[in-house]
Amino acid sequence: MSTASPARRTIAVMLLVPAVVALALWAFAWPAARMAPHDLPVGVAGPAASTAPLEQRLEHRQGAFDLHRYGNEAAARQAIEDRAVYGAVVMTPEGPKVLTASAASPVVAQLLRESVAAGAPPGARVATEDVVATPAGAPRGSALASSVLPLSLAGVAAGAMVTVLGLRGIRSVVALSGAAALVGLTATGLAHSWLGVLAGGWWAEAGAFTLATLAVGAAVAGLAALLGPAGIGLGSLLVVLLGNPFSGVATAPELLPEPAGLIGRWLPPGAGGSLLRSVAYFDGNGAGGPALTLALWAALGLTAVLIGGRRRTAATALAATPPSGPGPGPAPAPAG
Incomplete structure (x- = not known):
């Protein structure tokens, strides 16, 4: 329970909500308003x-x-x-x-x-x-760009649920990996098999979806393991409010104003969109860089999850250990 007075909490809400809205409008509107080729x-x-x-x-x-x-x-x-x-x-x-x-x-x-x-x-x-056209089911190429936000939200949800449910260590890693794999299979079944908007290898696309979701989920869960619940907010901020508008998936990173295009390439949504485009339309050409970026996010996030889980386990064990010291002395002899 917060110790701040109701008046302070009211003022905090009044200031925080407009600040978040201003950040979201800047992140989404600024790249669109300054779109032009850069290298x-x-x-x-x-x-x-x-x-x-x-x-x-x-x-x-x-x-x-x-x-x-x-x-x-x-x-x-x-x-x-x-x-x-x-x-x-x-x-x-x-x-x-x-x-x-x-x-x-x-x-x-x-x-x-x-x-x-x-x-x-x-x-x-x-x-x-x-030379390399989009499939007939996605003549404008917007379907792939539309998949980035749902993947980001799925990863954020997975990381938040692992934290809220109190999963630690290996259980957290298994939950994140399993959720990402199921998201990958489901997304590929919808986008490739049903809608026909992807034209690459089925399993390669599933792997791209899985790795992108795992990178986001591991990042959010890892930040939460190190920073507490505030890590969920920070992870969501990086992925949703910055990663998506800076990804350049709907246009191209080189059309965004700098440094938005550069930042977007290094965040999971941008790397995930680029990896999916490579495996879906270009036979995997150009997939190395984005795949490495996502793998680094996933590895760092899962490592943070394991470290944070060990810290919490050690803290819990320490709190449950009775204090050491001399025990109580012998009971006094009854007065005779």
């Missing part, structure tokens, strides 16, 4: 003489594009499939040809088409081709 990886292919004007035009927007040069269209296609670039412009005798990957980011694909079309000579025909 966006884009390929350029073709003879140097024909690509030079295009390169100069793209490089004129300082810091917007990170140009990768390729000798021919085949090399540019391979780079897109490897997730080295979001798209490429191939200069052909008939005119520029835009290679996009809507599965990587529909927003970037549209941006690239519009940028090339705006710089083309009047009347010039700009050919386009979607």
Whole structure:
């Protein structure tokens, strides 16, 4: 029970709620309002003489594009499939040809088409081709982005429940891992088998869902094990209020203002969305970095859970131990 007076608790509620709302509005609205390319990886292919004007035009927007040069269209296609670039412009005798990957980011694909079309000579025909397209069940690519928040909420719920139910040590690890595995199987069954919005290997997608959920759940439970109930709030703040809007899953991390895009890559929602996109549409290309990030979150969180559980167990055992010292003396002899 709090020892603060009712007046202080009232003032705390009045100030805390607007502060949380302001933080949420800033985290969600600021990246959307300042969306622009920042070192966006884009390929350029073709003879140097024909690509030079295009390169100069793209490089004129300082810091917007990170140009990768390729000798021919085949090399540019391979780079897109490897997730080295979001798209490429191939200069052909008939005119520029835009290679996009809507599965990587529909927003970037549209941006690239519009940028090339705006710089083309009047009347010039700009050919386009979607090298890695999204499945027919998700033509706009929004289904994958919509899965990030439910996964985050599932992980937060798992971490909070483990804490509230008082699970410690190995039991906590088993509960978090089991819940994450069941979430992974359920999510894959819905997104892949029923809705058809994912097109990769079924078990690889289930593994991505599982690892993303475990990373969130372990982080929340680990913070709670070290900090107490306040750790649940801190974990929720990191994952939901910062991780989701900074993830860039709906657009691309390179379209977010810095340092939001960089932060988002290192938080579980952003890493989880990138891993799922790699295994669902790109045969696992580009999955190494996000998988390592999620594994680190999961490992650190589970380690904190084990350490916190041992501390609580030791504290409980110490409290239950009777104080040491000399025992009571012999009873006095009765007066005779």
